[in-house]
Amino acid sequence: SNVAGLAPTITSATITGTPTVGQTLTAHSTGVTGVPTPTESYQWLSGGKAIPGANSSTYLVSSADYNQPITVTITETNSVGVASATSVPTAAVVGLAPTITSATITGTPTVGQTLTAHSAGVTGTPTPTESYQWLSGAKAIPNATGSTYLVQSSDYNQPITVTITETNTLGHASATSTPTKVTGVSPAVTTPQITVSGISPAGVGALTWSPSQTSGGATISGYQVEYSTDGGKTWITVPSSDVSGTSATIPGLSIGKAYSFRVVTQSSMGAVASAKIRATTFTQGPLDLPSRPFAAYHAGFSATLSNFRAIENTLKEISALRISRITLVGYAIYETRAKNGHGRYLTMNQVIQLAKSRALSAEKYLRMVDRRLHLAPPQFIINVKILNGKSHITNFELYRRVSLKV
Template identity: 40%
Template sequence: MTEKLMALATREVIRMSHNSAVRPSASAASRRRRAAVRIGMSSLAAATIVGTAFTCLPAAQADHDGHGTGRIHGIVLETGRIIAPGIDVSLYKADGEFVHATVTDSSEGAFAFEGLEPGAYVLWYENQNQAVTEWWQNQPDQASATPIQLSEGQSFQADAYLTDVSENLVKPTITGTATVGSTLTASRGQWFPTVNVNFSYQWLRGNQPIAGATAETYKVTAADAGQTISVRVIAEVQGGTESATSLPTATVPGGQPPVTAVVGTAAPTISGPKVEGSVLTATTGAWTPSDVTVSYQWLRGGQPITGATGSTYTTTSADVGQSLTVRTTASKAGLAAATQASAAHGPITAAPVVVTPPTSVTAPKVSGTARVGGTLSASTGAWGGSQGTYGYQWTKGGKPIAGATGPKLKLAPAHAGASIAVVVTATNAAGATSKASSAVKVAKAPTTLTVKATGGAKQVKVAVKTAGAGKRSGKVKVTVKVGKKTVVKNTTLVAGARTVTVKGLPRGTAKVTVAYLGDSSSAAATKKVTTKVR
């Protein structure tokens, strides 16, 4: 115990060393207060391992740079068992290496460290406003901090209770013989700190306060016969209190025998699968007398589960890796109540991952320029079911286009005038589902027409060239008008070009009109030029 007190007294030096590495320096007044204040902390919950469908409390998140899947989280309460927002929480590896720091949130007093690699970690809590610090599970320094062994994918719950009053290290004790007329003396036990702490006493008869019995000593009376006596020591600092109660004395002899109590003759039992998401059912146990009223309290790792007070309980992700018990309390008017606990049921395992086939929620869509030479792009659409991969197959008139299996399609002359769609296939371990988009109709490619007219003696030489993504085949109509004479010649493009010579023209300005009539994949085009005929 002396070693523990020395460790507690030197904690401030260790905390200030920690602060110099990961915290802004505190004021001189704050440092003086921290040297005089000891915090009490009790773990409110043990480790909690969760499965893949894990739901967390709203908490201050501290993402870690690693690529792990582990998580350490918890809730911090302070004096009076109230939510403690703004508490600094630091995470270290067990070898002393600093990992990350965060602050508890304002609504739940919660914190969480995400993305942790497997390994051993320790936690440090600090309430800078009240100058209180603590290592997890009531440890005074980093060397004695309780390590958290974190495995891959594990979620560990590390709750804490910080008090700025005083912490009871050794329970109070009672000296003297518990008989009527004798005097009992209370020892307050050991606390830290004791400077500026006010201590008071309350004697108890069968766990009920004895009116006026608030001194360090108590004289046993006839009213105590048949009961046990204990003493509660209360530590008070600036209106905040913490208390600790001694073990009870032996029953004070004499007087009437104790009130007859309900007796448990068989403990309750739990039935149901030991898998997350299962419904567990508890029996009442057996009692004498049998006509008692029974209430239930489910426990996880020995700690009560909030709200779990019925005969059935549905396991959650918070139960994974833990064993569950149920505590039944039987009561009847005129009799003292009694409580029995079941054997442990567990550990609870994570629910198996259920893979469901993909289901189409929103059909894929085709976007882009729907004409020859343009590019179409496909969206995957929206899907339900488990995550998977996506494949594409473009279709023309409802039939697959050979080799067109990517998310984009370059439109070729063969696609002109056709209805183009895409079929997206979503695949996962449970199967594959396909869904087609609406079709778009492909327009012909625009044609760029280049015309060069060269005039000569009684003739005009017309050179025609086309450019575009289409095939650029088909007919060309060349019209040459000089004065009142008009000559029309029809020809066919060869490799997208053709030259025509129009003879027998009078002198003057020749107006040349070239009309390309287009083909199955190329749009029509017209061009007008002029030249001189000699």
């Protein structure tokens, strides 16, 4: 008769190796018997759960095993039967401190463009947290701690780098990118130009200015208005609440006192100040409106190019100072023996109408200029001033004019 075999037996299963992520563990069996000789198979377990595909005598600990105990079940099998043994659990798997191979930057290094940071070769268990610090000219950029960075005008011609740091509970590791130099158009901010300045009779200063222009990605954050009472040796800042866009209203100034004003552009390139400009209390009147000379009995108001520019500046100042009422005074001479050139004497009423017509003609002209400048016209009040007789007059132009009074 045939000799019968023996079913397998196994006394124990054990594990050697360090239970750390990235390390290799090895399974060992002891007390194995059986005829015919049993075939040995393995199943590795993490936290008591079978690990798919982990069926060899060795096992490479993965990050998924972090903080879990590892066991192995060894099974002996022959034609007569099977027997199994499971190892004692290892200590909980220990993680790995982070590593990082490199940091790189993609994107165009030009003012106004966005750069992106990338990491490579990152390891670590638990999975590391990634943080960033962008640098310009080897100096850390405040608040530039995201994975992207918008290149500023202050970075122009500077090398940009990024340091990426990987951190977990076991440590940290960093890598810094190769520098990339910012190129393109040199950023610049032009000086603001004050176009109107003045102080109203009530002691309210007013400024308007043309805005600064930018290039090369430079940006403007706002304007600061300052005034001085000592010719610019010291400057006092006007509260931001009194500044709106490209104009400012400055209350509380002294009547008749000379002030200097300047506008400072706050920009990504720093502060850019205008040239100082002086102003005193706006003339309370009368202010002669520059015009071509009036003929003796003519009322039409006209102006040369230089006259026109002077009138423009006056109206801009009136608008800036928010002066709402303007008096126009028309002048004329009444003389009982004067003729108008057509054989008729001018009566007092006619002389008054002549003076009034001169003022109305000037009003029409001023309204035309206001429209051209897109200014809100003030209310015009018409007055006349008549001089009786001319024998004592040495300057007839004094009574052939129109004056303005606020």
